[in-house]
Amino acid sequence: MENFIDRNVLTNIENFINVGLYNSAVRESCTLLEVVLRKVFQQALLELPFNDRQELLRSEREIGNDKKGYQEFGFGQLVGLFKKSQLLRRWGEYTHSNLGLISSINFDYIVELRNRMAHYNPDQNPCTYQDAMLVYNALTNWLSFIGYKEIDKGIEKAFKEEKETENNKQIKRYEKVKRKIHSDYDSSNKKEARRLRMQSNYSLKFDEESFHFVLEKIKKKEHLIGLDVGCAGGYVTELRFKEEYPFDKVIGLDFNEKVIQKVNESDHGHFHYYQMDLESKDFEDKMDEILEEMDIDGFDVIFSALTLHHLKNPQRCLMNLRKYLNKGGAIILRGVDDGGMMAYDDNGLVDKILDETIALENASDRFHGRKFYTYLCNAGFKEVEMRYLVDDTTKMEFEEKEDFFRYYFDFRKAYTMRAMNAHPEDENLKKKHEQMVEDLEKLEEIFMKPDFFFSTLTVSAIAFK
Secondary structure (H helix, E strand, O other): OOOOOOHHHHHHHHHHHHOOOHHHHHHHHHHHHHHHHHHHHHHHHHHOOHHHHHHHHHHHHHHOOOOOOHHHOOHHHHHHHHHHHOHHHHHHHHHOOOOHHHHOOOHHHHHHHHHHHHHOOOOOOOOOHHHHHHHHHHHHHHHHHHOOOOHHHHHHHHOOOOOOOHHHHHHHHHHHHHHOOOOOOOOOOHHHHHHHHHHHHHHHHHHHHHHHHHHHHOOOOOOEEEEEEOOOOOHHHHHHOOOOOOEEEEEEEEOOHHHHHHHOOOOOOOEEEEEOOOOOOOHHHHHHHHHHHHOOOOEEEEEEEOOHHHOOOHHHHHHHHHOOEEEEEEEEEEEEOHHHOEEEOOOOHHHHHHHHHHOOOOOOOOOOHHHHHHHHHHOOOEEEEEEEEEEEOOOOOHHHHHHHHHHHHHOHHHHHHHHHHHOOOOHHHHHHHHHHHHHHHHHHHHHOOOOOEEEEEEEEEEEEO
8 A cells, every 4th residue: 555545545435335335345444454553563663662662572473473573464463463562552651642532443343343254255244334434433533643644654753752741641641541440439338329319419400301302312202121231229220211201121230239139129110120240251141131031122222321431441331232222222321521620729639639539540430421422433323412511619509519529529539448458558559548538628628618619521422323
């Protein structure tokens, strides 16, 4: 391939998609992606620090069995090489760049598509419109990042180390939590259960508007089947999937076995609750068992609030869930984004607490709201619509501000406490916990002042199959 992407090549792929030749679109997109990946790896070997380059070469030898180099690798091997060598992480750390656009691409699924086309009769295993768009979007995301023209120069420029400005420090903040999520969240904790109820009250009207929009838009108007992903004790589930809505059955899934056992001690009518690890290898087997037990084929509305940020691979979870969404059905996501917080005048204390939080390995991704659109698009959903709710302290009474503070900040010291308790010999974790408690106490004093301003952003996304 030449050193630039001719716009006509992309137009041809778009034409393949428009006329329904999805296999051809996937094949052509993968061919171009393979060239881009190979060029990026080549540049990484030239630009990255010595230790990083050594890791790249070691990964290359392992994948090639010491018999062939990356120039001879096929698409799947190149993707494996990027993953094994953690090239994107090394690239981002070296340049202080925001690689979020390309880091979120689900290459595992693209490799599956490529392999399916290579080893099976494409007429019997055709790619779908969503498959074609996913791969094409992956290609255009890469090209948007490195440039359509003069690809070699674009890649070379993308590897140049930048000065770490305050702006890209903020970028590093929300990219850091994206790379490594190890949340030890526990919804059975009594304080957390109270906080969840508080959170539910804040977002009740916001969620009601999303449900109203979805129920008006989907064609099926009766005998609906609902799914709440991350249902905890079912409190939010039964408020959102209202009795007056036309749902015959609603299934709730949650990771916490204690919570599910407790909720199943009583009858909840057409609400049914199951323990489920959303990222377990046997997820599909367990889902199939639930569908068979409940005598249903799939779901018409899937709802998930404040759950994806606890997962290691939210996009993979969404792809799995989409398989169980009926044609024409909708998914509603709700989350937060700490990057949407504004405070004055706290002397930078809010930002300090946010940085302290995400420095912990057991913290969830508190910057996940901004990623909903990309996740859903890459998972094959369509007609993605983003919605936002801004809350602030300007009209809150003293008691309301107390609750608001507890909801958005009090839980953060639980992160440091659990980390400290898990490693009692680690003096550094003890100091982090003490610092978090001290900072939260200071912020609470500031928070309750009449002239202090604080606002937050709640993010919701709606999409269809």
